[in-house]
Amino acid sequence: MPLSGYLIGVAALLLLTLAALLPRPIRAGTVVIYGGSLGVTAVLFASALWQLLSGADWMALSLPLGIPWLGANFRLDALSAFILAVVDFGAVAASFYALGYGRHEHEPERVLPFYPAFLAAMNLVVLADDAFVFLLSWEMMSLSSWALVMSHHQVPGNARAGFVYIVMASIGTFALLLAFGLMAGDVGDYAFSTMRAHASERTVTGVVLALALFGAGSKAGLAPFHVWLPLAHPAAPSHVSALMSGVMTKVAVYGFLRIVFDILGAPAWWWGLPVLAVGAITAVIGALLGLTQNDLKRVLAYSTIENIGVIFIALGLSLAFRAHGYGAAAALALTAALFHVLNHSLFKSLLFFGSGALLTATGERSLARLGGLLNRMPMTGLFMLVGCVAISALPPFNGFVSEWLAFQAILLSPVLSSWALKLMIPAVGAMLALAAALAAAAYVRVFGIAFLGRPRSDAARNAVEVDRFSLIAMGTLGVLCLLTGVLPGLVIDALGPLVSQLIGTAMANQSQLGWLAIAPIAESRSSYDGLLVFLFITTSALMAAAIIHRFASDVSRIAPPWDCGFPDPDSATQYTPESFAQPVRRVFSGLGFAASETVDMPRPGDQRPARFELRLKDLVWDYGYQPVVSTVFTIADILNRLQFLTIRQYLSLVFAALVFLLLALAIWT
Amino acid sequence: MNLFGNLTIQILQMLLVLLPAPLLTGFIRKVKARLLRKKGPPLLQPYRDIIKLVGKEAVVADSASWLFRAVPYLVFAATWVAAALVPTFATGLLFSWSADLIAIIALLGSARFFLALAGMDVGTSFGGLGSSREMMFATLAEPAMIMIVFSLALIAGSTQLSNVAEFMLSPAVGLRVSLALGLIGLVIVAIAENARIPVDNPATHLELTMVHEAMVLEYSGRHLAMIELSAELKLSLYVSLIACVFFPWGLAPVGAGIAPHLFGIAAYIGKLAVAGVALAVFETSIAKMRVFRVPDFIGVALMLGLLATLLRFMSGSL
Numbered sequence: 001m002p003l004s005g006y007l008i009g010v011a012a013l014l015l016l017t018l019a020a021l022l023p024r025p026i027r028a029g030t031v032v033i034y035g036g037s038l039g040v041t042a043v044l045f046a047s048a049l050w051q052l053l054s055g056a057d058w059m060a061l062s063l064p065l066g067i068p069w070l071g072a073n074f075r076l077d078a079l080s081a082f083i084l085a086v087v088d089f090g091a092v093a094a095s096f097y098a099l100g101y102g103r104h105e106h107e108p109e110r111v112l113p114f115y116p117a118f119l120a121a122m123n124l125v126v127l128a129d130d131a132f133v134f135l136l137s138w139e140m141m142s143l144s145s146w147a148l149v150m151s152h153h154q155v156p157g158n159a160r161a162g163f164v165y166i167v168m169a170s171i172g173t174f175a176l177l178l179a180f181g182l183m184a185g186d187v188g189d190y191a192f193s194t195m196r197a198h199a200s201e202r203t204v205t206g207v208v209l210a211l212a213l214f215g216a217g218s219k220a221g222l223a224p225f226h227v228w229l230p231l232a233h234p235a236a237p238s239h240v241s242a243l244m245s246g247v248m249t250k251v252a253v254y255g256f257l258r259i260v261f262d263i264l265g266a267p268a269w270w271w272g273l274p275v276l277a278v279g280a281i282t283a284v285i286g287a288l289l290g291l292t293q294n295d296l297k298r299v300l301a302y303s304t305i306e307n308i309g310v311i312f313i314a315l316g317l318s319l320a321f322r323a324h325g326y327g328a329a330a331a332l333a334l335t336a337a338l339f340h341v342l343n344h345s346l347f348k349s350l351l352f353f354g355s356g357a358l359l360t361a362t363g364e365r366s367l368a369r370l371g372g373l374l375n376r377m378p379m380t381g382l383f384m385l386v387g388c389v390a391i392s393a394l395p396p397f398n399g400f401v402s403e404w405l406a407f408q409a410i411l412l413s414p415v416l417s418s419w420a421l422k423l424m425i426p427a428v429g430a431m432l433a434l435a436a437a438l439a440a441a442a443y444v445r446v447f448g449i450a451f452l453g454r455p456r457s458d459a460a461r462n463a464v465e466v467d468r469f470s471l472i473a474m475g476t477l478g479v480l481c482l483l484t485g486v487l488p489g490l491v492i493d494a495l496g497p498l499v500s501q502l503i504g505t506a507m508a509n510q511s512q513l514g515w516l517a518i519a520p521i522a523e524s525r526s527s528y529d530g531l532l533v534f535l536f537i538t539t540s541a542l543m544a545a546a547i548i549h550r551f552a553s554d555v556s557r558i559a560p561p562w563d564c565g566f567p568d569p570d571s572a573t574q575y576t577p578e579s580f581a582q583p584v585r586r587v588f589s590g591l592g593f594a595a596s597e598t599v600d601m602p603r604p605g606d607q608r609p610a611r612f613e614l615r616l617k618d619l620v621w622d623y624g625y626q627p628v629v630s631t632v633f634t635i636a637d638i639l640n641r642l643q644f645l646t647i648r649q650y651l652s653l654v655f656a657a658l659v660f661l662l663l664a665l666a667i668w669t
Numbered sequence: 670m671n672l673f674g675n676l677t678i679q680i681l682q683m684l685l686v687l688l689p690a691p692l693l694t695g696f697i698r699k700v701k702a703r704l705l706r707k708k709g710p711p712l713l714q715p716y717r718d719i720i721k722l723v724g725k726e727a728v729v730a731d732s733a734s735w736l737f738r739a740v741p742y743l744v745f746a747a748t749w750v751a752a753a754l755v756p757t758f759a760t761g762l763l764f765s766w767s768a769d770l771i772a773i774i775a776l777l778g779s780a781r782f783f784l785a786l787a788g789m790d791v792g793t794s795f796g797g798l799g800s801s802r803e804m805m806f807a808t809l810a811e812p813a814m815i816m817i818v819f820s821l822a823l824i825a826g827s828t829q830l831s832n833v834a835e836f837m838l839s840p841a842v843g844l845r846v847s848l849a850l851g852l853i854g855l856v857i858v859a860i861a862e863n864a865r866i867p868v869d870n871p872a873t874h875l876e877l878t879m880v881h882e883a884m885v886l887e888y889s890g891r892h893l894a895m896i897e898l899s900a901e902l903k904l905s906l907y908v909s910l911i912a913c914v915f916f917p918w919g920l921a922p923v924g925a926g927i928a929p930h931l932f933g934i935a936a937y938i939g940k941l942a943v944a945g946v947a948l949a950v951f952e953t954s955i956a957k958m959r960v961f962r963v964p965d966f967i968g969v970a971l972m973l974g975l976l977a978t979l980l981r982f983m984s985g986s987l
Contacts, residue, residue: 371792395779404772434808447786451734524829526828536764559731567793
């Protein structure tokens with residue numbers, strides 16, 4: 001499909017936005033908008049994927065829109081084709097899911113107009129080839145997603161979430177604006193191609209890196225700019241949460257890749273350091289805070305932060321290798337990052353769809369009121385289990401492969417000559433492993449509390465399976481999580497063109513290895529075969545089960561739980577989400593959060609119940625944001641006095657300002 | 670011929686880790702009992718237990734889901750696959766390349782993930798307690814293990830266990846500080862992962878300190894047999910891993926004849942016996958820790974692993 005075809009697709013999505021504004025019966029609107037978005041994004045996905053796999057030529061297009069001397073430039077290269085495929089596949093899955101899920105919306109007119117606009121904006125960001133189009137569509141992406149976050153504005157807390165989101169998004173866009181301004185420099189041309197051509201003349205690359213890390217990183221959820229994400233992502237309807245967590249954060253990663261890997265030019269030796277540090281801290285903080293949350297969608301949002309941290313660790317490694325001239329290692333690290341981008345978009349969408357299914361079935365988001373749902377919603381439960389295993393980086397699913405590739409890249413890093421990197425990378429490796437282990441604990445908690453055990457509320461006890469659209473969307477994503485896990489070589493080969501576009505070299509072709517194995521550097525060094533591992537596990541499990549059932553006993557008796565002889569029928573005697581997290585809370589308290597527990601035990605003979613109180617403090621918020629917020633308020637209080645002056649005082653103020661400016665001008669020149 | 674030979678070795682290996690695993694557990698119990706001047710159960714008692722359990726009916730709690738019934742087989746399969754890829758008597762395993770050391774650790778992680786879920790499936794307080802503590806231990810033990818793997822892989826230039834073992838057999842190894850640190854760390858992780866004293870007590874029931882036993886409390890019959898067998902398999906896997914990396918003597922190289930392989934099997938049995946005596950003596954001479962002391966204990970392994978890796982990053986010879 002020519003590039004204009006993609007733009008027509010975007011225009012079609014915008015037309016759907018207009019159509020959603022027309023007054024019409026609610027039921028039909030849902031089908032038209034989500035069906036239309038599904039059709040358009042399916043076409044966009046198919047052609048982007050074909051573009052990536054067939055290795056077709058890059059395309060560029062310039063339209064006479066926007067700023068007169070610049071126009072509106074668009075380009076489709078291997079990188080944008082990959083991200084476009086990720087975005088549009090997420091959009092296809094979410095739209096299909098929403099055909100069922102969207103019917104439960106109480107005020108669809110608050111969701112429907114912004115949904116296609118959000119999709120169009122994400123597509124445009126990826127297609128943009130000049131700073132003007134990029135920033136405009138970036139801002140459109142922020143605003144449309146903000147409107148979606150605010151669609152349930154009556155729910156307590158959502159208004160605040162929207163406010164924090166819009167403030168952070170505005171500051172982030174402002175940072176990107178400055179970054180593009182600095183990259184355009186004296187030339188003053190905002191087309192990406194011109195910026196790329198003048199890469200070698202640039203002097204303030206460090207500042208641009210910092211701005212890109214802040215601007216794109218805050219959108220992706222990098223610590224310490226992550227605070228808006230666990231507020232905003234859960235507030236939106238679940239299919240939009242899936243898009244924001246699974247897809248929009250990938251568009252943010254794309255922004256970082258485009259600026260730092262593509263336009264900014266050859267990296268300096270130290271570029272990897274800040275990216276690695278921020279990525280590692282993000283991964284651990286996201287994983288830890290996720291373990292302490294009770295709201296299912298908020299657990300998922302924190303886990304997005306963790307996964308973004310993993311992606312940036314791999315990106316930092318790639319920058320470090322590239323700066324030191326190790327092309328193959330840089331390609332390996334970048335492949336790990338991009339593979340994780342794909343994986344995370346798959347399993348995070350799946351998990352948010354699952355949380356939406358739970359919301360439909362029970363009306364509950366709090367883990368403390370769920371339980372026993374695997375028996376009541378077997379299909380949703382199975383797909384959620386797949387998602388939980390995949391995101392916990394366990395073989396043979398896909399999350400493990402990208403993390404394995406990242407570990408392999410870390411193992412290559414002793415060749416780096418810089419001492420700072422030598423000291424830092426082992427610690428980053430330990431933090432990556434810690435984050436993976438914490439994620440596994442977090443998802444045992446999520447699945448164990450929500451789907452296993454006995455129901456903790458009537459809503460959970462009476463839950464029934466959700467509609468077929470939701471199940472098909474989740475099932476497809478689950479199958480893809482397994483397929484990309486057992487056939488990682490195909491994914492790595494598909495990522496080849498864009499890795500070589502950004503780095504100059506790609507990983508060796510994996511398809512020539514036997515048995516669909518992957519070997520990042522050489523087979524004697526390390527190799528992994530997801531397919532064989534999967535086959536081994538399934539055959540030995542089936543074999544063991546078959547032998548025992550055939551030759552020993554296959555009799556089962558259903559009985560009440562034993563519980564060491566003291567079973568209690570009350571479901572409140574089960575472990576709660578808080579109690580499951582207690583050991584981890586106690587061990588890791590002080591790392592990003594502070595937990596204090598007080599037990600108020602009545603004296604013997606006293607009839608009142610004992611009380612247990614748990615207080616959690618988010619240290620990033622308390623020590624990072626509160627001071628800034630209170631400073632802003634203090635300054636605002638001082639400036640507030642200016643509103644109550646007499647007319648003479650105002651006139652003298654204007655006069656003083658004029659004199660000051662003239663003086664400044666005189667001294668400056 | 671080579672393919673056929675390697676396939677034979679692979680199949681032998683699969684049996685050789687599975688069959689003596691209960692014997693190792695029985696041997697440790699026997700030695701521990703003798704150290705306490707008791708007579709102890711017969712050596713073959715674990716086999717009898719498993720056979721008896723397999724023949725009995727399985728009692729399943731009414732609140733359990735299908736996952737509860739599937740987990741024992743999944744855990745067994747994941748542990749067995751992992752164990753089959755750790756060289757015990759010969760390095761020429763046919764499928765050695767299908768999963769490296771990191772993947773083996775992750776396979777054990779999968780087994781733990783499902784076992785912890787099974788602990789929560791019935792919805793009793795004991796199950797949740799076991800799962801929650803097991804996952805807390807894992808959050809430290811897994812990074813520790815990965816750091817130890819890093820230091821080993823950086824020394825041997827490979828994460829493939831066969832290649833690591835071959836390198837450790839070659840004279841290029843020498844004495845290294847990071848290897849010593851790695852060995853201590855690995856032993857700590859092995860003790861924690863296998864729920865041995867001082868982290869957990871494999872012989873207790875009805876005690877608030879138990880972790881692994883609390884998780885599997887609701888299991889019975891053939892399900893319990895699979896869980897027990899997996900635990901025994903995991904213990905022998907860790908012994909094989911330590912033996913293969915740090916004491917690889919006797920491992921038959923690729924393409925060796927029948928005699929070296931027989932010698933390798935004999936050496937492996939010898940190593941299992943030595944490890945069993947050492948573990949029994951260690952467990953008899955130490956008291957169990959409070960549960961919130963355990964993170965400090967595993968934290969030591971994490972720090973040792975990190976230190977070993979850091980040393981390797983700093984210098985090629987340490």
